[in-house]
Amino acid sequence: MSEPLHTNGVPVHPSPFVELDRGDWAALARSTPQPLNEIELVQLRGLGEPLSVSEVSEVYLPISRLLNLYVTGSRRLHEATNDFLGERSERTPFVIGIAGSVAVGKSTIARLLRELLARWDNTPRVELVTTDGFLFPNAELERRGLMARKGFPESYDRRALLRFVSDVKAGSAEVRAPFYSHLTYDIVPDAQITVRQPDVLIVEGLNVLQPPGPGHRLAVSDLFDFTIYVDARTADITRWYEERFLKLQRGAFSDPKSYFHRYASLSEAEARARAGEIWRSINEPNLLQNIRPTRSRATLVLRKDATHAVSSVLLRKL
Numbered sequence: 001m002s003e004p005l006h007t008n009g010v011p012v013h014p015s016p017f018v019e020l021d022r023g024d025w026a027a028l029a030r031s032t033p034q035p036l037n038e039i040e041l042v043q044l045r046g047l048g049e050p051l052s053v054s055e056v057s058e059v060y061l062p063i064s065r066l067l068n069l070y071v072t073g074s075r076r077l078h079e080a081t082n083d084f085l086g087e088r089s090e091r092t093p094f095v096i097g098i099a100g101s102v103a104v105g106k107s108t109i110a111r112l113l114r115e116l117l118a119r120w121d122n123t124p125r126v127e128l129v130t131t132d133g134f135l136f137p138n139a140e141l142e143r144r145g146l147m148a149r150k151g152f153p154e155s156y157d158r159r160a161l162l163r164f165v166s167d168v169k170a171g172s173a174e175v176r177a178p179f180y181s182h183l184t185y186d187i188v189p190d191a192q193i194t195v196r197q198p199d200v201l202i203v204e205g206l207n208v209l210q211p212p213g214p215g216h217r218l219a220v221s222d223l224f225d226f227t228i229y230v231d232a233r234t235a236d237i238t239r240w241y242e243e244r245f246l247k248l249q250r251g252a253f254s255d256p257k258s259y260f261h262r263y264a265s266l267s268e269a270e271a272r273a274r275a276g277e278i279w280r281s282i283n284e285p286n287l288l289q290n291i292r293p294t295r296s297r298a299t300l301v302l303r304k305d306a307t308h309a310v311s312s313v314l315l316r317k318l
């Protein structure tokens with residue numbers, strides 16, 4: 001049994017979660033229908049996801065099945081509410097939030113869930129947005145003195161993010177989000193992502209589980225139908241951050257357009273040291289101060305071991 005989840009250091013008793021170890025979780029999937037056969041599973045891996053077939057079938061397929069049940073349940077509830085009110089309002093997209101530290105594997109999971117969910121008959125259209133598009137542009141971050149706090153709650157235009165998700169949920173024909181480039185490390189002027197009435201919208205980002213700030217009535221977390229927190233030990237995430245930085249340093253940073261081009265010529269030891277500095281000064285404090293305290297707000301918590309394999313799953317039951 002692992003330590004109970006805490007909210008700001010206060011133990012939560014009784015736990016609102018039921019905890020299943022990997023074996024029990026995987027067993028749930030065996031008795032439920034699956035939208036993928038073995039061949040498709042292997043093809044999914046070919047998308048470049050660093051995931052094993054057993055990880056997909058034992059961990060992520062059961063999640064997609066559970067999400068499918070929630071989608072069906074929320075549509076029934078919508079119809080019941082319509083009947084009660086004597087109305088015929090259109091159903092709204094089902095919105096999923098995925099939260100967790102920088103480098104914990106959120107985007108990998110979000111991309112995989114998009115593929116899996118789109119294979120269910122009742123949710124063919126799944127859109128994915130990352131909240132980095134809602135970071136203030138670097139010029140604005142500099143003006144506000146926040147360049148060294150990229151990823152902290154205050155570095156995002158939270159009002160624009162809330163408006164974006166509200167508009168998608170309200171069924172608007174087309175909703176646009178700004179686009180952030182990891183290459184230039186900035187918002188790309190005039191580039192946009194357009195979302196057109198999906199069945200499911202996945203919103204992935206560090207801070208999507210944050211409660212409303214002081215003086216605000218609503219946060220984006222109030223608009224989610226289901227939320228996932230991706231959890232791992234800080235020491236493991238630190239290593240994953242460093243490894244990804246080294247991979248980028250050998251690859252993407254060599255592009256002269258890269259914001260980090262100046263790092264391309266560093267030795268491996270220098271690159272490791274630089275990654276460590278960025279981690280310790282920005283991403284780790286953000287994890288400890290802002291991101292991990294939102295963990296107990298999630299519907300589902302995925303605990304990863306040092307190899308990225310999910311070792312246990314916590315599902316909210318209260």
Ligand SMILES: Nc1ncnc2c1ncn2[C@@H]1O[C@H](COP(=O)(O)OP(=O)(O)O)[C@@H](O)[C@H]1O
Pocket residue numbers: 050051052055100101102103104105106107108109240243244307308309
């Ligand atoms: N399930 C996994 N198995 C192996 N490696 C993974 C897995 N998920 C993520 N990674 C690796 O960990 C790093 C961080 O993953 P990523 O999805 O980019 O994280 P985030 O979106 O949270 O910053 C990447 O280098 C990615 O290749």
Ligand SMILES: CC(C)(COP(=O)(O)O)[C@@H](O)C(=O)NCCC(=O)O
Pocket residue numbers: 102130131132133150151152204205206207278282283
């Ligand atoms: C862009 C990010 C803030 C992540 O944003 P998210 O998509 O989770 O909203 C993060 O990847 C980042 O760049 N952090 C700044 C420190 C660093 O360079 O790692």
